[in-house]
Amino acid sequence: xxxxxxxxxxxxxxxxxxxxxxxxxxxxxxxxxxxxxxxxxxxxxxxxxxxxxxxxxxxxxxxxxxxxxxxxxxxxxxxxxxxxxxxxxxxxxxxxxxxxxxxxxxxxxxxxxxxxxxxxxxxxxxxxxxxxxxxxxxxxxxxxxxxxxxxxxxxxxxxxxxxxxxxxxxxxxxxxxxxxxxxxxxxxxxxxxxx
Numbered sequence: 001x002x003x004x005x006x007x008x009x010x011x012x013x014x015x016x017x018x019x020x021x022x023x024x025x026x027x028x029x030x031x032x033x034x035x036x037x038x039x040x041x042x043x044x045x046x047x048x049x050x051x052x053x054x055x056x057x058x059x060x061x062x063x064x065x066x067x068x069x070x071x072x073x074x075x076x077x078x079x080x081x082x083x084x085x086x087x088x089x090x091x092x093x094x095x096x097x098x099x100x101x102x103x104x105x106x107x108x109x110x111x112x113x114x115x116x117x118x119x120x121x122x123x124x125x126x127x128x129x130x131x132x133x134x135x136x137x138x139x140x141x142x143x144x145x146x147x148x149x150x151x152x153x154x155x156x157x158x159x160x161x162x163x164x165x166x167x168x169x170x171x172x173x174x175x176x177x178x179x180x181x182x183x184x185x186x187x188x189x190x191x192x193x194x195x
Contacts (some may be wrong), residue, residue: 021107046151
């Protein structure tokens with residue numbers, strides 16, 4: 001399994017997941033939840049998110065086969081979702097609205113849809129069409145460690161970065177995400193059109 005380890009693939013997968021999960025951009029949301037008295041458990045949120053994401057990473061392929069969809073077609077569809085998420089980050093518009101019924105803050109909105117949402121699921125399976133599984137899993141684990149640290153220290157990080165710093169970080173990773181979505185789309189659409 002580790003014979004397929006590739007640092008560049010792992011780093012690319014890490015950056016893609018980092019941008020999609022966007023925990024830095026979620027700091028104001030987490031602080032707002034805490035101020036409204038809605039408790040956020042960092043460890044619980046991280047573990048549940050990781051379980052959902054890793055479960056989907058390995059079982060998502062089986063689900064696709066159930067619906068007779070190949071991984072490259074899913075990657076193309078996923079690249080369009082990632083493209084829209086990038087536009088949200090760059091243009092400050094809300095395309096995906098959270099209208100779920102659950103009011104508990106750790107599960108909703110933190111675990112779903114902020115950490116383990118449609119974007120993260122889509123990105124994981126889209127990356128599978130490009131990279132070896134071991135590189136994506138390591139990238140996911142590193143992202144979850146980062147998520148845990150950020151959720152634990154939201155107030156400290158917000159004071160350090162400031163509202164302007166968080167805003168700029170969000171824009172920067174929005175552009176990175178846009179580039180990743182275009183790359184995913186082009187590499188998979190050419191394969192599908194050619195076959």
